[in-house]
Amino acid sequence: MxxxxxxxxxxxxxxxxxxxxxxxxxxxxxxxxxxxxxxxxxxxxxxxxxxxxxxxxxxxxxxxxxxxxxxxxxxxxxxxxxxxxxxxxxxxxxxxxxxxxxxxxxxxxxxxxxxxxxxxxxxxxxLSLVGSEAVAESALTGTRNPATRARVSEAVTNAVADVSAAGGGRESVHVLGRIGGTGDTELFRGVVVETPPASEAMPRHLPDAGVALLSSTVDVPKLGSATESGKTTRSLDVDTFEERAAIGEYEREEFRRLLGSALDAGCRFVATEGGVNERVEALLAEAGVTAIQRVDDDVMRRLVRCTGSQVVPSLAEVTPETMGTADVRVERLAGREFVHVDADHSPVYSLVCRAPDPRAVSAFEESVEGAVAAVFAALADERVxxxxxxxxxxxxxxxxxxxxxxxxxxxxxxxxxxxxxxxxxxxxxxxxxxxxxxxxxxxxxxxxxxxxxxxxxxxxxxxxxxxxxxxxxxxxxxxxxxxxxxxxxxxxxxxxxxxxxxxxxxxxxxxxxxxxx
Structure with a gap:
């Protein structure tokens, strides 16, 4: 060598x-x-x-x-x-x-x-000699405030104990770091989505709502494009304004039909990986539906785990079998709106942690994630x-x-x-x-x-x-x-x-x- x-x-x-x-x-x-x-x-x-x-x-x-x-x-x-x-x-x-x-x-x-x-x-x-909270506090190196350490450790322990008892893992406890006072850290049962509703006119509280999870943009169906099955296409020649207006009205009526079918199935909350077109926002709000858009893959997986819903391509595929149910609330946290989705299907928790500046937020968030992982690891074989x-x-x-x-x-x-x-x-x-x-x-x-x-x-x-x-x-x-x-x-x-x-x-x-x- x-x-x-x-x-x-x-x-x-x-x-x-x-x-x-x-x-x-x-x-x-x-x-x-x-x-x-x-x-x-x-x-x-x-x-x-x-x-x-x-x-x-x-x-x-x-x-x-x-x-x-x-x-x-x-x-x-x-x-x-x-x-x-x-x-x-x-x-x-x-x-x-x-x-x-x-x-x-x-x-x-x-x-x-x-x-x-x-x-x-x-x-x-x-583990019984010291308890799970001692494990969480030992791993929580992101803060030296005794009150904050005790409060966050208790929240972490409660969330992990509930998730672990149900057979869940670390993916069921999400840590979200944001700027604010460290004493404002909160534990939410369910999923916290930092995406406000697509429209201010949409309902702010939907108890026991049917939850539809979509992978595509919520919009009126387009004539002259691929059909729902994706196997055939149609092309239309439009020469006059009247024909164009008639097609537009047909598309809106078709969307109302699809929305009505979803409403009959119990759908009241929609989360989509795509967007929500502005021209259908009012229709959704009038129907009493709250919709959020541009939901990333990680949040979508937590929504699936929390509500038991299945991700389907569009409203056309929404059925009672593909939907879950949840209590949906629009709340304000740290000066911005978020959507809180809580369901009994499987225990999922969101821990919103606060720190005074961006650097501290990153370190505190990582520290709390470490505390969550440490408690899960300790519960796995109950030895420390x-x-x-x-x-x-x-x-x-x-x-x-x-x-x-x-x-x-x-x-x-x-x-x-x-x-x-x-x-x-x-x-x-x-x-x-x-x-x-x-x-x-x-x-x-x-x-x-x-x-x-x-x-x-x-x-x-x-x-x-x-x-x-x-x-x-x-x-x-x-x-x-x-x-x-x-x-x-x-x-x-x-x-x-x-x-x-x-x-x-x-x-x-x-x-x-x-x-x-």
Whole structure:
């Protein structure tokens, strides 16, 4: 392997990991990203920060994609994943510089991971010991206001408990961030659609309304165009104004017929992925129908889940079998109108969170999404582990003890794996205003004395038993996923020995001589 090539490939990766690591916890730092076009972004959101980076290095792209995929799959933990990956890479690179082969390092990391997983299970506590609200509060790093944390955590816990009991998942709890006072956060059962009715004249409250979900524009049917089946077309030659007026009247009458048929089926609320033509808005309003337009795919899926309706092409296909029912209300929130759709078909919740400025909105929204994901993960196996870096310190001790029992060269890699785990509590200590290494040493001493729940309380700016008083805990499954993903990603990146152009395999690209590692 060419060490120069490896160092060049991983330089940007470790730099990104270092930057992301300082964003961990409730006191994580903000990053000011200035893009080539002059766009400036200030954020403490790991996902947004990685998305804004304009780096084309393939290794960095791999890291960014891995973090994005992890957050999409698990909903939380991307910052810990990137931080731990960077620590493992840095430790592995030091070992490689001393002559240890990447294969031996990877083998040692795998053995260390087995020990780490076993110790993680040993440190697990029943969720009932602390409760779901403690899990939500621990993950809610977007605000440091105690009242807001308590209120949002209670809302998250209630929503997740109801959805989970019905067999639903994270997709049934939607988090919507908007500018406003943080104390104004509200939980709504149902779907909140930020699209006002197509017309001010449409009804504002429709109890037990039939709900029709459409995929096309709501408009009068057109003669001379494709028929409803799409199999045949008709063409008309119109020569006079009277003929044109007659066709227009026929089209309007045909729309009234289709609308009447939908009304007879019980339709009172229409949501369409297309538009609502202005010439039919008055007809819909006169008929007592509220319609919203330009509904995106994500909102449409939530409406389907909430109401039990089926998406059909147009009003012509609306039947009692394709419709669901819901209580529909038009309300005003944060100075703008929205439509609230609530139904009993399947529990769906919308959590509208407020923050004082756009940067804070993004970070708070991501934080609440993380809290939702954390509670779902905790309920999945009903076990949690001490947070604040406590479980990482417990695992570090177990891994380093296991390294002393190993005779091969992998012993160095196993020990390095354990030391890398200290990066997370050290980052938490630094962000809380403590001396990073001094904090780690205090934790090591406490764990040596048998206090396995000793970790960093960032909000208090101290190290303590994180299961006493106000618990700080993490879902067991999420911690296990972070360990697995960071180990896989770091070993994958470590084994890169060259950057190749897909269209040029000349030696100038830094291809290593000899067989691949």
């Amino acid at each position: 060419h060490s120069d090539a490896r160092e060049a490939l991983l330089a940007d990766v470790t730099r990104v990991c270092d930057l992301v690591g300082t964003m961990l916890g409730p006191f994580g730092t903000n990053k000011l990203v200035v893009e080539p076009g002059g766009r400036v972004t200030t954020t403490s959101s790991t996902s947004l920060f990685l998305d804004r980076l304009n780096l084309d290095d393939p290794a960095t792209t791999l890291l960014r994609r891995a973090a994005s995929d992890f957050r999409e799959t698990h909903g939380d933990g991307a910052t810990s994943l990137v931080l731990l990956t960077g620590a493992l890479l840095r430790a592995a690179d030091d070992l490689a510089a001393q002559g240890l082969h990447p294969t031996a390092i990877a083998r040692g990391y795998r053995e260390a991971l087995d020990v780490a997983r076993a110790e993680l299970d040993a440190q697990a506590r029943p 582990v001490p947070g604040g870096g406590a479980v990482e310190m417990a695992i570090e001790r177990a891994v380093r003890d296991a390294a002393t029992q190993h005779d091969g060269v992998e012993q160095l890699a196993i020990e390095a794996f354990g030391e890398a785990l200290a990066a997370l509590p050290r980052a938490l200590a630094v962000s809380a205003g403590l001396d990073g290494w001094a904090g780690v040493i205090r934790l090591r001493v406490a764990h040596t004395e048998g206090r396995s729940a000793f970790g960093v309380d960032s909000l208090r700016g101290e190290t303590r038993d994180v299961l006493d008083g106000e618990p700080i805990v993490d879902p067991l499954g999420l911690k296990r996923a972070v360990l697995d993903a960071a180990t896989d990603l770091s070993t994958q990146l470590l084994r890169i020995d060259a950057r190749l152009s897909a269209s040029d395999l000349s030696d100038d690209d830094g291809v290593a001589d000899g067989p691949p590692v």
